[in-house]
Amino acid sequence: MSKIDRRDFLKGCGVAAIAAGSSSRAFAYVAPPDIGPAAATNDTLVIVFLRGAMDGLSLLPPGASSPYRADYVAARSNTIIPVSGTGAALPLNGTTWALHPRASKLRDLYNQNRLAFIVGAGQAQPIPVIRSHFDAQANLEFGFGGGTGNNVGWLTRHLISGGLPAVVPLPATSFGSITSSSLLGSSDAITMASASDYRLDGFHWSWDDVDQDVPGLVGAVSRMNSLWNGNATLLESAGVETLASLDLLRPINFGLYHATNNPGGYQPTGGANYDIEYNQDFADQLRNIAQIIKLNLGMRIATIDLGSWDTHVGQGNPTQSYDWFGNMVSSLSDGLSAFYTDLASSGAGNLMNKTSVIVVSEFGRRVQENADSGTDHGYGNVMLALGGSVNGGQVYGSIPGLGTAQLYQGTDVAVTTDYRRIISEALIRRMANPNIYYVFPGYSGYTPMGVFQGPDLPPVGYDQIFAHGFEGPG
């Protein structure tokens, strides 16, 4: 086995890459990270991406005594969250913001000081207010402050610079069919839509794998490795990586426990119930993440999506039976609650103390409702932070207001907290990775908001070349 230590390997790559100039590695390695494994933590960070631009003003509307309530009521009618009667918003301790009534489990976590909200959060970019979902998602996930840079995601840069030990079975997972852009370029991540489906079992049973009763039988699953034994091209190396991922997860039973049908399956602890009314895939994937965390495979990062939140038409509201948005909220609330309970009550102790969840969306939605009982693309939004090491029970950040004069370009909630500030705080205080300016080239001026517990580290990785943002190749 190779004796090269990871840091030497990286340095070697860095030198060669700078010499080579324009390869994708060159851009990733211009600011070589230098933090040793002993300093990093083995916390897990879960990024929940609400695809399609979640309406933060409906998830966290101004409450009855909020100074913004009047402007909110003037702008919203068919999508309004009332403060009394059927479908009334849930009051939150210590703030005039309120919570969508179908997020009662999130309210419980908030009252236990484990959940925090950040208002007026979003992407503050040199060209403001990207209205395209694809562009906004790409900007956020690549993390170059705009554009796709060299197509390497911010989480990939965190994993490279975050002091992973030399051997980690499963550093990251991306839940979905196609790799999340934030993990693009990473060889540390497995991408899968369903952990229990992620296995090679298409062959006839008689010849698929090792059979204890048939000595010497070498099945197709093993022989696949002989087909994909090179690294000569992108396709070959992808195949090798895929087979390695499949091998890694093969022995694990990701199905839900059932006394007769699946006695070896996974049993959530603490009474956690992953059976949710809508978007069951989301809950199943959260359950997979919890199981992987409990298995101690070293997973530092998981990405998961919940969408679509793109409610241009017929958003609904909680005072009536048609409440499309509320259905999505209930999925977020019930799913995250099950996840929290499951990990907090694990046999190995409260694993939520070393697990943090950040919920983000590409932008918010316009304050003024549209003529189709929906909302259009906006700007500032709400982020969530959930975990045992989160200073919850508070709403962080602020907005200038919801009156026309206080809105960005007269139409949108302003962005007063850069999303990178929240994520960077998690990277520093939870993951002990100070290389936030390497993770987010072009970002500067970080200070913690206090959302996460943990020691502060001076942020590093700032590179003169990226002082004004990352240009990227071509």
Next chain:
Amino acid sequence: MAAAPASAAFIESRRRLFSALFSSVGVADHELALRRPGRDGLRDKDLPQSPAALSFPPAPMRWLTRATMGYTTQAYLDFAALGANDDARWTAWVTQQLNPASINDSGCNTRLASAGFTTLNKTANQLWTQHHAVTNDYYVRMLPISECECATLIRQIYSQRQLYEVMVDFWHDHFSVFGWDYDGGPMFPAFDRDAIRPHVFGNFRSMLQAVGESASMMYMLDLYSSEAAHPNENYARELFELHTMGAEHYGGIVQNPDSFANMTLLGHYTAPDGEEERLKYVDDDVYETARALTGWTISGANWPYDPINGVPLGQFVYDSSRHDQGIKRILARYFQASQGQTDGIVLFDMLARHPSTAKHMAGKLCRRFVGANPSNALIDNVASVFQQSWQASDQIKQVMQVILQSAEFKTGWGTAMKRPALSAVSALRATGADFTLKPDNNGSIYTPTEEFRGRLQAAGHRLFYWPAPNGYPDDQVAWSSTGTLGMTLRMLPRLLEMHQTESYNDGYPFLVDVQGQTLAAFPANQRTAATVMGYWCDRILGYRPEPTYTVAVDMLRQNASAGDVLNLATNSWNANNLSMHYTQARLRTAISLILCSPEFLRR
């Protein structure tokens, strides 16, 4: 907060855990870690797409793989009969394929008829009243998209008009519609049949307007609800960003974009009528375009849901009462007031003939056939032909000729990979499957159609299932992720194991008659591992690359040698002589290893 223990004791305890977990696999456990010494966390994307050492199939196999929904021996034999040498044959093949009406497709048509589809020929009005109006039976409501999905797959597998089906697939990705939208799904056959298919080798300008007028696209991008009081930007934005000029020609938010300074900055060109138009679009163009297209709607789609101007429900109608009649400026062109529907007509003309559109479309078309990095020379050549023939009824045909006769197309290989649906379809083609996909409403029987659609969905590539208007990605980076490639490798062997009627019921014949085809290919005394797997490599790949051929031979022969005659009739337990152990299943498994090889997935 615990520090990551990198001590030897930690690593050793992990080793013990994994030895316990993975002992049955028998692989050294540190190789099962994604992060291990020598792996630094960054995927190397600069690996060559097509290095010299790569195994190259012969030219006809490469060309047919890239221009059809999957190479087959029959396709090669038909090709070989077309001329005296490969180049002459290719020219004849391309010309023939670009004239699909001249190709006899009775076999495919017979199969389509046998499926018993009922919705595919319904008019928009019939789809509207018989399916879109149905709210208490989801199966009936969505039957049109369900049948269209099945019919499309049948055509991809069985049609002789292969290049046509390749381009149908391209245009559906380009004008991507989520087929299972509650409103757009019941109308989908009209979109496929009337907006896409008639124009596949025809005229982009015609296709552009037909797509915009189609109910499925109207619902996808909310154009049906756009009116003067509240213009809807969604379609207008995607019209620029995706359908015509492309996001690479976005100029951003620019104040006063038509000023002399900004025209210079953003670039401009002289349109055929002498007007200057900007080469890049800005946000104002999107807003103005939304205004220009107000009133373009579907009869019955808006309250009070009655027919508009006597147009039957479900059909396109221009409703002047919803149109913004004011003046507009788009790409610096002045649109005078009160032009009604002409606003949209002029707009489509502008976009279809625009050089930025030609550039964007040329890039996409080249990438589909040549791979991730077509040369600028090829793209510029294609763009030039696209733009110059913008009014020609055979515009796309002309463009296809340029691409398919280019040196880059003919000499390239391995610059792209098959996406999951193509890998499945080409597997079924190459192995001679008998698979008539059709929907059914029987919840208790798990049909092969259901399994096939489910597995494509798990691989991330079910037809008409991409939720966003930008369509499925067309690059290797997206499709070589562990998830989608893993699920593809899971799906492909199943194709040889699936049964007719009830997928897991071995009382029914297989979709693919491996046994019959193999026995028919050789007399009994020639059925050796070498000949049989050579035959199947030829069927599936057109050649016998290593290590794939040897891996397949070894799988079949077991303890026999490659030249020993095998008894392919047996299929039972024989642990003492593995060359006799479930031989028929072993034969299918060996063939599926070919399907799971990098050579099969390469383009």
